[in-house]
Amino acid sequence: xxxxxxxxxxxxxxxxxxxxxxxxxxxxxxxxxxxxxxxxxxxxxxxxxxxxxxxxxxxxxxxxxxxxxxxxxxxxxxxxxxxxxxxxxxxxxxxxxxxxxxxxxxxxxxxxxxxxxxxxxxxxxxxxxxxxxxxxxxxxxxxxxxxxxxxxxxxxxxxxxxxxxxxxxxxxxxxxxxxxxxxxxxxxxxxxxxxxxxxxxxxxxxxxxxxxxxxxxxxxxxxxxxxxxxxxxxxxxxxxxxxxxxxxxxxxxxxxxxxxxxxxxxxxxxxxxxxxxxxxxxxxxxxxxxxxxxxxxxxxxxxxxxxxxxxxxxxxxxxxxxxxxxxxxxxxxxxxxxxxxxxxxxxxxxxxxxxxxxxxxxxxxxxxxxxxxxxxxxxxxxxxxxxxxxxxxxxxxxxxxxxxxxxxxxxxxxxxxxxxxxxxxxxxxxxxxxxxxxxxxxxxxxxxxxxxxxxxxxxxxxxxxxxxxxxxxxxxxxxxxxxxxxxxxxxxxxxxxxxxxxxxxxxxxxxxxxxxxxxxxxxxxxxxxxxxxxxxxxxxxxxxxxxxxxxxxxxxxxxxxxxxxxxxxxxxxxxxxxxxxxxxxxxxxxxxxxxxxxxxxxxxxxxxxxxxxxxxxxxxxxxxxxxxxxxxxxxxxxxxxxxxxxxxxxxxxxxxxxxxxxxxxxx
Amino acid sequence: xxxxxxxxxxxxxxxxxxxxxxxxxxxxxxxxxxxxxxxxxxxxxxxxxxxxxxxxxxxxxxxxxxxxxxxxxxxxxxxxxxxxxxxxxxxxxxxxxxxxxxxxxxxxxxxxxxxxxxxxxxxxxxxxxxxxxxxxxxxxxxxxxxxxxxxxxxxxxxxxxxxxxxxxxxxxxxxxxxxxxx
Numbered sequence: 079x080x081x082x083x084x085x086x087x088x089x090x091x092x093x094x095x096x097x098x099x100x101x102x103x104x105x106x107x108x109x110x111x112x113x114x115x116x117x118x119x120x121x122x123x124x125x126x127x128x129x130x131x132x133x134x135x136x137x138x139x140x141x142x143x144x145x146x147x148x149x150x151x152x153x154x155x156x157x158x159x160x161x162x163x164x165x166x167x168x169x170x171x172x173x174x175x176x177x178x179x180x181x182x183x184x185x186x187x188x189x190x191x192x193x194x195x196x197x198x199x200x201x202x203x204x205x206x207x208x209x210x211x212x213x214x215x216x217x218x219x220x221x222x223x224x225x226x227x228x229x230x231x232x233x234x235x236x237x238x239x240x241x242x243x244x245x246x247x248x249x250x251x252x253x254x255x256x257x258x259x260x261x262x263x264x265x266x267x268x269x270x271x272x273x274x275x276x277x278x279x280x281x282x283x284x285x286x287x288x289x290x291x292x293x294x295x296x297x298x299x300x301x302x303x304x305x306x307x308x309x310x311x312x313x314x315x316x317x318x319x320x321x322x323x324x325x326x327x328x329x330x331x332x333x334x335x336x337x338x339x340x341x342x343x344x345x346x347x348x349x350x351x352x353x354x355x356x357x358x359x360x361x362x363x364x365x366x367x368x369x370x371x372x373x374x375x376x377x378x379x380x381x382x383x384x385x386x387x388x389x390x391x392x393x394x395x396x397x398x399x400x401x402x403x404x405x406x407x408x409x410x411x412x413x414x415x416x417x418x419x420x421x422x423x424x425x426x427x428x429x430x431x432x433x434x435x436x437x438x439x440x441x442x443x444x445x446x447x448x449x450x451x452x453x454x455x456x457x458x459x460x461x462x463x464x465x466x467x468x469x470x471x472x473x474x475x476x477x478x479x480x481x482x483x484x485x486x487x488x489x490x491x492x493x494x495x496x497x498x499x500x501x502x503x504x505x506x507x508x509x510x511x512x513x514x515x516x517x518x519x520x521x522x523x524x525x526x527x528x529x530x531x532x533x534x535x536x537x538x539x540x541x542x543x544x545x546x547x548x549x550x551x552x553x554x555x556x557x558x559x560x561x562x563x564x565x566x567x568x569x570x571x572x573x574x575x576x577x578x579x580x581x582x583x584x585x586x587x588x589x590x591x592x593x594x595x596x597x598x599x600x601x602x603x604x605x606x607x608x609x610x611x612x613x614x615x616x617x618x619x620x621x622x623x624x625x626x627x628x629x630x631x632x633x634x635x636x637x638x639x640x641x642x643x644x645x646x647x648x649x650x651x652x653x654x655x656x657x658x659x660x661x662x663x664x665x666x667x668x669x670x671x672x673x674x675x676x677x678x679x680x681x682x683x684x685x686x687x688x689x690x691x692x693x694x695x696x697x698x699x700x701x702x703x704x705x706x707x708x709x710x711x712x713x714x715x716x717x718x719x720x721x722x723x724x725x726x727x728x729x730x731x732x733x734x735x736x737x738x739x740x741x742x743x744x745x
Numbered sequence: 746x747x748x749x750x751x752x753x754x755x756x757x758x759x760x761x762x763x764x765x766x767x768x769x770x771x772x773x774x775x776x777x778x779x780x781x782x783x784x785x786x787x788x789x790x791x792x793x794x795x796x797x798x799x800x801x802x803x804x805x806x807x808x809x810x811x812x813x814x815x816x817x818x819x820x821x822x823x824x825x826x827x828x829x830x831x832x833x834x835x836x837x838x839x840x841x842x843x844x845x846x847x848x849x850x851x852x853x854x855x856x857x858x859x860x861x862x863x864x865x866x867x868x869x870x871x872x873x874x875x876x877x878x879x880x881x882x883x884x885x886x887x888x889x890x891x892x893x894x895x896x897x898x899x900x901x902x903x904x905x906x907x908x909x910x911x912x913x914x915x916x917x918x919x920x921x922x923x924x925x926x927x
Contacts, residue, residue, distance in 0.1 A: 605791065715793070
């Protein structure tokens with residue numbers, strides 16, 4: 079029925095279409111907002127118009143090749159409006175800019191649909207609106223008015239096509255000759271009514287100039303030849319309206335959140351580098367293969383050297399190859415930030431607020447996968463800040479602030495991490511209100527009043543992201559709990575600092591790459607664990623007799639400081655391997671501003687590990703962010719020390735460690 | 746789902762579905778082969794601390810981390826001892842991949858969906874992890890309700906009821922075997 083089959087070749091085209099179209103869409107989204115600010119000066123920047131025109135035009139051309147008709151139609155109209163603006167034949171007004179902004183938004187959602195392999199719908203209302211705008215231009219293009227059907231007309235065309243009928247567009251220009259033959263618009267219409275159903279009759283200035291033409295749209299079972307014969311028109315005057323003109327049949331609404339383009343553009347130089355490295359690996363392998371075959375003739379010292387050397391060489395090469403591949407995956411965080419101005423504009427408009435968005439560090443480089451996963455939580459935080467953080471202009475004035483609120487979005491690299499902050503100068507989070515609600519969910523109200531960390535934990539509780547909390551735009555099914563979950567899936571952390579009356583700052587710390595981390599490997603309770611090295615300040619040996627039980631918990635002295643202490647084995651109900659040793663191995667970690675000691679049985683060493691997510695609910699447990707294969711087929715759990723401490727430090731958790739439970743589980 | 750199972754079988758012309766037969770103690774169970782990705786020897790399973798008791802742990806199977814359920818514990822029996830015959834049946838449903846640790850998994854059975862008889866109410870108390878029974882050559886085979894088994898909340902399942910059903914069936918099977926031998 080539709081061109082959007084799932085054939086392999088088409089899928090290839092689709093992904094490269096998406097990759098390219100998305101780049102141009104970013105240009106459009108960005109420039110269209112700039113146009114919005116140009117409104118104040120009353121003049122659009124001509125360079126910007128040309129940039130926009132080029133982007134819209136390219137999208138149109140790409141979409142036409144793959145027959146994404148709704149995209150073609152929409153970008154075509156945006157193009158016409160831009161051209162009219164450039165020629166000053168269309169007044170530069172808010173209405174026009176709004177039309178373009180909505181066009182950009184609709185393009186974005188169509189690209190989403192294409193990505194998710196959903197059928198495309200014609201944005202009929204928007205198309206008509208854009209047509210109306212284009213008609214304001216001094217020289218209206220007849221072509222465009224022709225294309226727009228009303229929703230009802232469109233539905234009739236769709237229904238007819240769907241039921242196997244044909245739809246024809248007939249153009250009838252009364253001439254002296256036709257009058258002589260007794261053919262008038264009335265006779266044509268009556269005859270067509272008999273043969274089928276006339277959907278629309280539209281008079282139009284004849285293209286040749288002078289008289290009036292009529293364009294009739296008819297749905298019928300008859301072939302064009304019959305219609306021509308009956309009406310006395312030429313067969314050539316009937317043009318079949320193809321399915322392309324009709325909206326696709328309504329797709330099932332399946333909410334798959336398709337990841338954004340999974341395509342990365344790679345400089346050819348980087349690929350060459352990869353090829354070169356693979357070539358080196360092949361040589362190393364050949365060297366080892368030769369040496370092993372020599373071994374069959376008897377082990378000689380230099381043969382063994384040769385193998386050892388080859389193995390070392392391969393190790394180095396693999397490392398370089400891995401780094402090179404990681405570089406291929408690197409993109410700028412701009413890909414995520416670039417989506418935010420539109421989100422801010424939408425929310426600010428809907429809420430009647432004035433918001434200035436300041437962005438910095440867009441050029442920070444991160445893993446492509448991370449950027450893709452960042453968009454949703456970031457959008458939510460940004461919308462939240464506009465909806466709930468920044469006050470209405472009047473309120474701000476009353477509070478002695480400028481009417482326009484400021485939303486800052488920043489990214490910066492810090493070691494192996496990227497730190498992203500969303501910060502507003504709004505009213506801050508109302509602790510009292512959150513505390514009042516959260517108490518019912520078992521939180522300590524006092525803690526919420528005192529600590530930002532406790533406040534954030536409460537905010538991230540699914541029970542608190544109620545509909546009442548969620549504003550019109552931020553309430554799109556993504557609550558703070560989901561934000562936290564997403565950040566967690568990226569092995570990142572989320573922090574909050576907020577001050578009543580002065581605003582809030584959310585800080586996301588994410589590992590630059592999701593895939594490979596340098597980790598400490600430890601053994602505890604007969605099981606191996608990996609701990610990302612970047613989360614650990616120090617590895618220490620703590621004498622057992624230095625540990626003091628205090629107020630239901632344990633503390634230990636280390637480097638002149640008193641640290642709270644957590645036994646991993648107790649938290650995880652594991653049996654200690656080395657109870658005979660006079661000391662513990664411990665990780666010194668910083669959690670929420672407090673330095674902790676986490677003991678485990680034995681440190682084994684350091685290793686780079688490939689992180690595998692533990693996504694299934696059955697495998698999830700607090701304090702564990704993933705698993706990794708240490709090279710022998712047995713998985714080791716990767717610990718999130720900070721979550722481990724947060725979860726198990728609560729009195730009650732650490733105390734209750736029933737031995738029989740642990741033995742049953744280990745059996 | 747049913748249609749897919751039928752089409753997915755090796756004999757598209759017949760109306761049969763393909764089922765995998767596995768056993769726990771003396772009782773035989775069935776899973777639709779359309780729900781099964783692979784059957785693996787038991788290698789190394791890493792325990793996940795503080796997970797439900799029936800979660801044996803996670804295993805690395807063909808490049809993927811898969812949680813493994815000890816089906817014996819899930820159904821209220823003593824934990825698996827892990828003999829040579831035990832297998833991990835890797836299932837896939839609702840986008841999830843979960844392994845089921847079973848004592849043996851050897852046979853394939855062809856049977857139409859219409860052969861699935863309802864479980865006697867009395868035995869299972871209404872809801873259960875057994876969705877029906879197939880009787881073939883005098884053998885009773887219990888069709889596992891996979892979705893219920895994969896539910897993370899153990900309290901949903903009346904373990905005792907299924908347990909007694911399983912024991913009852915085991916007893917009958919033993920009797921039958923004895924009859925045959927005599």
